[in-house]
Amino acid sequence: MPDHLDHPDRLDHSQVRARLRQRPPMLLLDTVRSHQGGTLVATKAITGGEDCYRDLADPAGIDAFAYPQALLLESFGQAVSLLWSLAQLGPADEVPLMVGLRDLAYGAPALPGDVLEHHVTLRHHSGQVGEFTGHTETGDGRTVLTVESIMVVSRPAASLLSPAP
Amino acid sequence: MPTATRTAKVFDALERAPHSEPVAGGTRVTVRLPVTRAAAQMVGHYPGFPIMPGVLLLDTVRQAAAAAVGTDLALAGIGRARFTRPLLPGDELHLSLLISPAKDGRVAVRAAATRADGLAAAQLSVTLQEVADA
Numbered sequence: 001m002p003d004h005l006d007h008p009d010r011l012d013h014s015q016v017r018a019r020l021r022q023r024p025p026m027l028l029l030d031t032v033r034s035h036q037g038g039t040l041v042a043t044k045a046i047t048g049g050e051d052c053y054r055d056l057a058d059p060a061g062i063d064a065f066a067y068p069q070a071l072l073l074e075s076f077g078q079a080v081s082l083l084w085s086l087a088q089l090g091p092a093d094e095v096p097l098m099v100g101l102r103d104l105a106y107g108a109p110a111l112p113g114d115v116l117e118h119h120v121t122l123r124h125h126s127g128q129v130g131e132f133t134g135h136t137e138t139g140d141g142r143t144v145l146t147v148e149s150i151m152v153v154s155r156p157a158a159s160l161l162s163p164a165p
Numbered sequence: 166m167p168t169a170t171r172t173a174k175v176f177d178a179l180e181r182a183p184h185s186e187p188v189a190g191g192t193r194v195t196v197r198l199p200v201t202r203a204a205a206q207m208v209g210h211y212p213g214f215p216i217m218p219g220v221l222l223l224d225t226v227r228q229a230a231a232a233a234v235g236t237d238l239a240l241a242g243i244g245r246a247r248f249t250r251p252l253l254p255g256d257e258l259h260l261s262l263l264i265s266p267a268k269d270g271r272v273a274v275r276a277a278a279t280r281a282d283g284l285a286a287a288q289l290s291v292t293l294q295e296v297a298d299a
Binding site: 021022023024025026027052053055056057058060063064065066067068069070071073074077095097098099100101102103104105106157160 | 168169170171172173174175205206208209210211212213214216218219220221223224227239240241242243244245246247248249251296297
């Protein structure tokens with residue numbers, strides 16, 4: 001029996017993909033390990049085969065494999081989007097967009113082989129606006145990111161279409 | 166053929182070295198780039214309605230500051246960031262950075278991003294630190 005049927009607070013990757021609008025190369029979340037009310041733990045495994053390592057010069061020391069900080073934050077933001085969806089904070093046809101960040105700190109670098117755990121908590125929600133807080137740690141307990149505040153605003157997908165040329 | 170890199174990368178934001186000049190309080194750096202430089206990432210963000218991810222704007226600030234300083238820089242933290250308007254295919258991003266010294270050898274960067282139509286797209290306040298040699 002698939003694991004998620006035993007644990008309805010968990011999502012496998014097919015269920016994550018069904019709830020996120022991002023697609024490769026910007027789909028940066030694998031599973032939801034737990035979800036309860038306004039909290040969520042989501043995972044993303046980093047591998048050395050990812051596109052960000054494609055042009056890395058050989059030979060390279062392990063420091064060169066630090067996972068790009070932009071992608072780390074995007075992955076965290078996608079965990080926020082999943083919590084928005086699972087907590088049913090807005091209509092399904094809307095997309096939560098990141099509009100604000102405050103007091104974010106990067107910690108130890110994340111590396112291929114790490115499984116990132118994004119711990120996200122809803123702090124406040126009103127209408128189309130949500131504020132979340134959280135952190136990201138690796139499976140062996142290294143904190144790689146702390147986010148005091150991330151704000152999202154939900155927008156109808158249709159309103160984001162590029163104007164016709 | 167892409168140039169081999171010293172560190173992992175997401176995309177190349179800069180077509181050429183950014184313009185920089187000393188000003189009161191630090192160095193002013195200006196960059197213009199077409200949003201299409203992030204086209205490969207926008208394919209998946211999002212299919213059918215591509216938007217330049219805000220995190221790539223953040224990485225553009227990092228890349229521009231690193232080019233101006235002349236060394237690889239990594240983000241230490243983000244004090245505050247506001248993303249006020251989406252950047253869409255066809256948009257050109259105008260970025261203005263003020264780089265100034267910060268504690269412990271770090272650099273502080275305040276950045277304002279506007280679209281070619283003059284409307285504000287984002288404001289960011291970040292701290293960067295030199296990347297140790299790999």
